[in-house]
Amino acid sequence: MSWITSIDALEEMFAAPPEAAIVKVTRRLTPAYQRWIETSRFCLLSSVGPEGTDGTPRGDDGPVVQVMDPGTLLMPDWRGNNRIDTLRNIVRDGRVSLAFFVPGSNTVIRVNGTARLSTDPALCGRFEQAGRNPRLVIVVAIAEVYAQCARALIRAGLWSRDDSGQLPTVGTMLSEITEGAFNGADYDREWPARAAASMW
Numbered sequence: 001m002s003w004i005t006s007i008d009a010l011e012e013m014f015a016a017p018p019e020a021a022i023v024k025v026t027r028r029l030t031p032a033y034q035r036w037i038e039t040s041r042f043c044l045l046s047s048v049g050p051e052g053t054d055g056t057p058r059g060d061d062g063p064v065v066q067v068m069d070p071g072t073l074l075m076p077d078w079r080g081n082n083r084i085d086t087l088r089n090i091v092r093d094g095r096v097s098l099a100f101f102v103p104g105s106n107t108v109i110r111v112n113g114t115a116r117l118s119t120d121p122a123l124c125g126r127f128e129q130a131g132r133n134p135r136l137v138i139v140v141a142i143a144e145v146y147a148q149c150a151r152a153l154i155r156a157g158l159w160s161r162d163d164s165g166q167l168p169t170v171g172t173m174l175s176e177i178t179e180g181a182f183n184g185a186d187y188d189r190e191w192p193a194r195a196a197a198s199m200w
C-alpha cells in the first residue's frame with residue numbers, strides 16, 4: 001500500500017484551487033450565508049477531545065441553530081441518549097465544525113469555530129418548546145464559514161433516492177452486538193412512543 005506522508009507529496013497531486021474556492025470563505029456570516037443557515041433544520045456537529053473525534057446529527061422542527069450575531073451561533077441541546085460525548089469534548093477542547101443541510105439543495109454550508117456551553121436562562125429560554133427549555137445551549141464563535149462544493153451530494157443522489165427499505169433496525173443492531181442478550185424486538189416496538197414522549 002502506498003501512503004502519502006508529506007504535505008509536499010499531497011499538494012503535488014492537485015492543481016491550485018479555483019478562485020471561487022478561495023473567495024467563498026468569510027470570518028462572519030454574510031446575509032446570504034445567514035439566510036441559508038436559518039433555513040436549515042439539520043446539521044452535523046463535529047468535535048474533538050482526548051479520546052478522539054465525535055460527529056453527531058442535530059435537528060429541530062425549525063432552524064437547527066439561531067443566529068445571535070454575525071459571528072455567533074446558538075444551538076440548543078435537546079434530549080438525546082445522555083452519552084454527552086460532544087458536550088464532554090466541547091468542555092475540554094472547544095474546536096467544532098458544523099455542516100448544514102437543507103432537503104432538496106445540493107449545497108452544504110460549513111462552519112468552523114469554537115464552542116462553549118451555557119446554562120444562561122435567557123439563552124435557554126430562546127428555544128422554549130411546549131413549555132420546556134433545553135438544559136444548555138452550545139454557543140459557537142465562528143472562525144470561518146463557506147459553501148461546500150455540491151459534487152458529493154450530486155454523486156450520492158441524496159435527495160432523489162430512498163435506500164432505507166432493507167436496512168436493519170437499531171433493535172436488530174443492538175441484539176446482534178449483544179449476541180441476543182438485548183431484546184431488540186421490544187426496543188423497536190417501544191421506540192416510536194418513547195421518542196414521541198421525549199422529543200423535548
